Each structure stands twice: as C-alpha cells, then as structure tokens.
Amino acid sequence: MERLAKSLGIAYFTANQLEVKEGLLTGKLVGQIISPQVKKETLEKWRKKLKLSKERTVAIGDGVNNLLMLKSAELGIAFCAKEVLKKEIPHHVDKRDFLEVLPLIDCLE
Secondary structure, three states: OHHHHHHOOOOOOOOOEEEEEOOEEEEEEEOOOOOHHHHHHHHHHHHHHOOOOHHHOEEEEOOHHHHHHHHHOOEEEEEOOOHHHHHHOOEEEOOOOHHHHHHHHHOOO
8 A cells, every 4th residue: 555655645534544565465454454443543643643623634435344433534435435424424436437527526616
C-alpha cells in the first residue's frame, strides 16, 4: 500500500494488512485491524493533525463497516455500496470509477 499511495501522491492512508506466506495470500490479516471505530478515529486524527475543519473532509466507503467514518466526514460517499449503506448515506456512486466522485467533491468548494 505504501508504494501505491506514494506513486499517487497520497500522504495519508490506512488499510488492513494482508498476510503473505511464501508469496501467497493466506486470507488472514496481520497488524492492527482497521475496525469501524478505528476508521472514524483515524479520519478525526488526520483532520486534527492537518488543522482542517470538518467541512474540508471527504470519506469514501463501500460497506456498513465504513458508516461511522462516512458520517464523521462532511461529505461521506458510498462507493459501489451495499443497499444498507446507501440507505444511510445520501451521496453515492454506483459506477466503479473513482472519477465519478469528483463532481460530489467539487460541490464542497
């Protein structure tokens, strides 16, 4: 993830780390599990560190495990999400193309 984030100019990210043994994914996670609460707390930590107001934050997620984080941001976007999440989050993108979120983000400015 770090190499990908760096190549895209992404300064902050968090993700579950997949276990790899002998070059193969095991289906297990290693390190800290990124729970719904951790996602929300991480967004708030970064917002504070960067001295941003809530109005300058965007979160994107696809499952109900992202709900706390999405509600913590000024703009939460349900991306190719399950129906249960789309019922809770007013903004959603149904096409698997992250460019589709840009018009929603532009509305913040």
